[in-house]
Amino acid sequence: MIRKIYLIGNPNVGKSVVFSRLTDVHAISSNYPGTTIEFIKGYLSLRGEKIEVVDLPGTYSLEPNSSAEKVAVSLLKEHPKDEIAVINIIDSTNLERNLLLTLQLVEEGFPTIACLNMCDDAVHRGVHIDTKKLEEILHIPVISTCAVTGVGIKLLIDRIKEAAPVQIDKLPHEERWKEIGLIIEQVQHLEHRHHSLREMLEDASVRPLTGFIMAAGVIYVSFKIVRFIGEFIINKITDPFFYGTIQPLLEKLTLHWQEKSFLFHLLIGNLVNGKIDFKQSLGILTTAPYIEFGMVLPYVISFYFVLSLLEDIGYLPRLAILLDNLLHRLGLHGYAIIPVLLGFGCNVPGILSTRVLESKRERFIASTIISIGVPCVPLQAMIVGLLGVFGGFYVGGVYLVLFLIILVLGLILNRLLPGYSPEFILEIPPYRFPPLTILARKLYFRVKGFLIEAVPIVLIGVLVINILLYLKLFDIVTGVFAPVIHDLFGLPKDAIVALAIGFLRKDVAVGMLAPLGLSAKQLFIAVTLLAISFPCIATFIVLWKELGVKDLIKSTLIMITISIIVGTVLNFVVLR
């Protein structure tokens, strides 16, 4: 009686894609090892029965070497073996290395069924596997699938019931690899292929000279595409909609309203020159939706489109190799670039994915760097939208300041914290070009996730802020912090409201700065402070969960110190 199905396999063999096919639950998949850092559950209907399916983080063997692998192995041992079925997902293009785990599963007596995934890619690369023969040798069902297109999934589901324990001898690893070598000789036939363009690009991207040239090109083009798509959506879709449709509608609606009434203040906010100004009015029907849908959403879409594309192609691990050297000096190793890049979308998934790093020390450094020096897309979109008016020079300046902060902070933390930065060992995936439907699905779920998270907070946030402003309750806080804000950072005391709101959401906070009529210098300092100072509440909670209270306090103290130093230095030294 099968009550639970586990998906297990080496990192980056497509477990999450198979999982999504089996359960219709969307699990984020990418072309690099370690996308799934925790298990994900879903349900599969099998002969009218709902059976729980668990997608485990990737593991090379049943003796775990990393924290994600430990999660996988301990979950697998949670249930009695006769109540579960284990689907071992195998990368067909790399059968030999994958078989170690398969044989370990069989040896341990798990009812196992092998799923040779990515069979289309294997054929492309001239790898032919005799599944019948493999089935005879292993005595377990072997099904070849291509999960991104769905080929073989139905057969896989049909044969799950055949999973049964098999008796084989226990062997030490060395013997096992010899045995695997013999199996491979019998079942795998390699066609000789000339180096394809794809393979040449794969090699070029990890060699020093060509690698750095390619990296510069990829980063430059990525930036261009993010900007192009973002601006395209704003200029062609959202701005015409807000200014052409929403504005006349709101003006008609509010024609006879009292401008100074409480309701008007809440819904529309303040008129600028007698008109609604989406950037400055600060109403629930004006600025709140405009910030989220008119300024931030276009860039969320364009950023995640480019990031998802780079992820699925498999470029990111190559960037990790090239940056390993630099990141070592900051107490990290190359693979930390993945959490950092995810952090540019939103700090929350960035900090969660620091779990791919081995030590507590690394996770602390990476999380602190992300929450201080890595601005999320909503914040960046607002910085571009408001500060960009004064010229690209200022926007570039913010990035430069943040980059310098990351460097200096990393160098210092690496010096001061006990311990050392461990070495990395990373499997570099081949380039893959998944179908556009997979990419679109991933983009859809990421954008949906953003909207679900952001929209309620923004609406409620703007509502609460407006009530507080109306009742003039902020005046007490402004009074207390005015000396710091004014004397040290050179900002008007009203800016304290915006900085405080940064704790709620950074994009709204930058929006709050718009009506203050700040100079370029003041806006520069204010947005830089918003980026480095206290993280938003969602990030704060994740930091708490991932680091624990003690390290959270440490991290917070670092943030406050840096904010005060950087704000003061920018005000008195750099932008004098």
Added chain:
Amino acid sequence: MKKISLVHLKSNHKGKVSEITGGAGLQNRLMSMGLYIGKEITKLSYVGLRGPVVIRVGRSVLALGHGMAAKIIVEAE
């Protein structure tokens, strides 16, 4: 045939792993990824300046941190 570390093996050259000088933890980890004594590898590149070494093992490509690569001794062909 001379025994040298992966760092010193020339790029595009082949070698056979003859010794892994790290602790049991490292040996197990490499073993589970298919890198063990007697295995043939090809060095693909070295990023330089104490950066990682990239090798091909069987059909996989592995990047190893500099310190780790220095612990893997190969017999160069």
